[in-house]
Amino acid sequence: MTHDALPAVPAAPAESGRPPIRAGAALVRWVLQRGVLFVLLLTPVTALLLGLLRIVPNRLGYLALLLAFLALPVWVVWRGTVSSDPDEPVHHLHRYALYALFPYVVFSVVRIPAFYLFAFPYWAPWYLFGNGATGEPVGFASSLVPGAVLYSLQGYSLAMGFYVLFRRHSLLNATLYFGLFIASLYSFVFPVFLMVGARPGPSFHVINYWAHLWMGAAAAFTPVLFGRLWPRLNRRARTVVVAGLAVVWLAPYAFAFGQATAWQPGVERALEQAAFDRVTLQLDGSPTVAAGGQPRYLLTMRLGPREYQTYAHVHKALDATGIQVSGRLTDRTGTLAWCTGNTDQLPATRDVRDPQKYFPVLDRVSYATLTVTCTGPAGPVAPGTTLTIQWTASMILRGERTSQPAQLSGSAQTVVA
Amino acid sequence: MVVDSNDFWTHIGLVVLAFAIVVAPRLFAPGHTVNSLIYICGALLVATVAAAARRRTIRRGEDVR
Numbered sequence A: 001m002t003h004d005a006l007p008a009v010p011a012a013p014a015e016s017g018r019p020p021i022r023a024g025a026a027l028v029r030w031v032l033q034r035g036v037l038f039v040l041l042l043t044p045v046t047a048l049l050l051g052l053l054r055i056v057p058n059r060l061g062y063l064a065l066l067l068a069f070l071a072l073p074v075w076v077v078w079r080g081t082v083s084s085d086p087d088e089p090v091h092h093l094h095r096y097a098l099y100a101l102f103p104y105v106v107f108s109v110v111r112i113p114a115f116y117l118f119a120f121p122y123w124a125p126w127y128l129f130g131n132g133a134t135g136e137p138v139g140f141a142s143s144l145v146p147g148a149v150l151y152s153l154q155g156y157s158l159a160m161g162f163y164v165l166f167r168r169h170s171l172l173n174a175t176l177y178f179g180l181f182i183a184s185l186y187s188f189v190f191p192v193f194l195m196v197g198a199r200p201g202p203s204f205h206v207i208n209y210w211a212h213l214w215m216g217a218a219a220a221f222t223p224v225l226f227g228r229l230w231p232r233l234n235r236r237a238r239t240v241v242v243a244g245l246a247v248v249w250l251a252p253y254a255f256a257f258g259q260a261t262a263w264q265p266g267v268e269r270a271l272e273q274a275a276f277d278r279v280t281l282q283l284d285g286s287p288t289v290a291a292g293g294q295p296r297y298l299l300t301m302r303l304g305p306r307e308y309q310t311y312a313h314v315h316k317a318l319d320a321t322g323i324q325v326s327g328r329l330t331d332r333t334g335t336l337a338w339c340t341g342n343t344d345q346l347p348a349t350r351d352v353r354d355p356q357k358y359f360p361v362l363d364r365v366s367y368a369t370l371t372v373t374c375t376g377p378a379g380p381v382a383p384g385t386t387l388t389i390q391w392t393a394s395m396i397l398r399g400e401r402t403s404q405p406a407q408l409s410g411s412a413q414t415v416v417a
Numbered sequence B: 001m002v003v004d005s006n007d008f009w010t011h012i013g014l015v016v017l018a019f020a021i022v023v024a025p026r027l028f029a030p031g032h033t034v035n036s037l038i039y040i041c042g043a044l045l046v047a048t049v050a051a052a053a054r055r056r057t058i059r060r061g062e063d064v065r
Helices: A019-041 A043-052 A058-082 A089-099 A103-109 A112-118 A124-134 A141-165 A171-194 A202-232 A235-262 A264-278 A355-365 B005-026 B033-059
Strands: A280-283 A288-290 A296-304 A307-309 A315-317 A319-331 A334-343 A368-375 A386-398 A403-415
Touching: A019 A043, A019 A058, A019 A089, A019 A141, A019 B005, A043 A058, A043 A141, A058 A089, A089 A141, A089 A202, A103 A141, A103 A202, A103 A235, A112 A202, A112 A235, A124 A141, A124 A171, A141 A171, A141 A202, A141 A235, A171 A202, A171 A355, A171 B005, A171 B033, A202 A235, A235 A264, A264 A307, A264 A403, A280 A386, A280 A403, A296 A319, A296 A334, A296 A386, A315 A355, A319 A368, A334 A386, B005 B033
Parallel strands: none
Antiparallel strands: A280 A296, A288 A296, A296 A368, A307 A315, A319 A334, A319 A386, A334 A368, A386 A403
16 A cells, blocks of 8 residues: 555644643543542641631631531542542542551651750640640640640641642652641741740751651551552561551650650749749839829839740740739838739730730730839928838749749839939 | 652642742741741742652653553
8 A cells, every 4th residue: 555545634633722621621630539639638737727827717617627527428429439530539548548647647756856856845736736626725634635636637637638639659759748848838837827935946947847758758658568568468477567557656645645744744843933933023213203182102113024935945924913012112211101002914925826926025024014002191202312112022923834922022222203 | 750740730739829828928027038938948849859750750751641
């Protein structure tokens, strides 16, 4: 057959018309196969982010969680029924559900050495998660337990996201997703939105990337373990593997709860006691004469410093309640006036949620200003007269974990303004 | 070091979306510069490595559709 006898082949349509349509169809297929499933599985992380970004109140984040919880099985059943692509993630969710159990625990296991090297308690954010969900006070088991559950849910959700989004669960994809993308986002989100009162330095970021790289390695290795190695293992080897995995899975929780019980309270008490011991009450400026019939003098006193660092390197302000100040004003002739002042609440930082706004507020409240009024039978004192002020104050100083009564006293000489 | 089309565009989509939604609104806010730079460097590294691996995959004919 010569070329002349070959039937004419119609020219192919112009290429410019096809790619957008193919791309659009591919995108729709991607959304149906992976996108919707990813969004539903990522809801625990999304709810946290939306609350942190203050796009919605936290309670709406929990509503989103509930809706996703209801929508997920419906979506999975529907896609499982209509999908003819064997690679679609919905057909492999049971495997991914097993694989996703391990990356997030490895993330915390590899941070255990950081506790000893950098005094970095990796479970500190769990208290914040738990406090946000339950309102229970930070630093206690009542916020640590729900916080650990929320941390686990978020880590599990991120790992499921990896297996759903990516066709190949290779070490390269896992490293790029966990070790670079998630780690870089973590290095932005936590200092900017979550770490109120903390000054995360280079060690925070180094530990963050270190832990996420290992999380990626675990995400890549787990399918290999269960898919390729497990079928070849005999019963004894499988028992050893299961025992090892159980140890790895329990280790970060056991270590965190153990340290929270054995190490953390003692350190917190010591830090707070040292902060209590630093607090003094000092006269600030000169007494001013108040206008009015009976001679009155107004004293301004400063209570502080209230700032201290917790075991998790968070800067906080001590609280003080039931503050009662008593004193007297004397000159060479004797007592001029008796002084009293009381306050039950000091300015606090607990309502500051924005890390950027926190430290200026902390600086302002580190020394609290108290006004003490002195009233006496003696006549007014001429400006420029030297007076002696003696005071005693009683209060209850409160840290995050401990509180103790305190008696502060002092004296000073001053000149009437 | 194979990166197929789905995975490459997933990497790109993730870093771009996260930047647009989370980082960009606070890019020039005071005190966030270091954290923003860390994210941008990480995102660029993801995009660069993914692109290089994608090109290598296509050149070697290892792409699986």
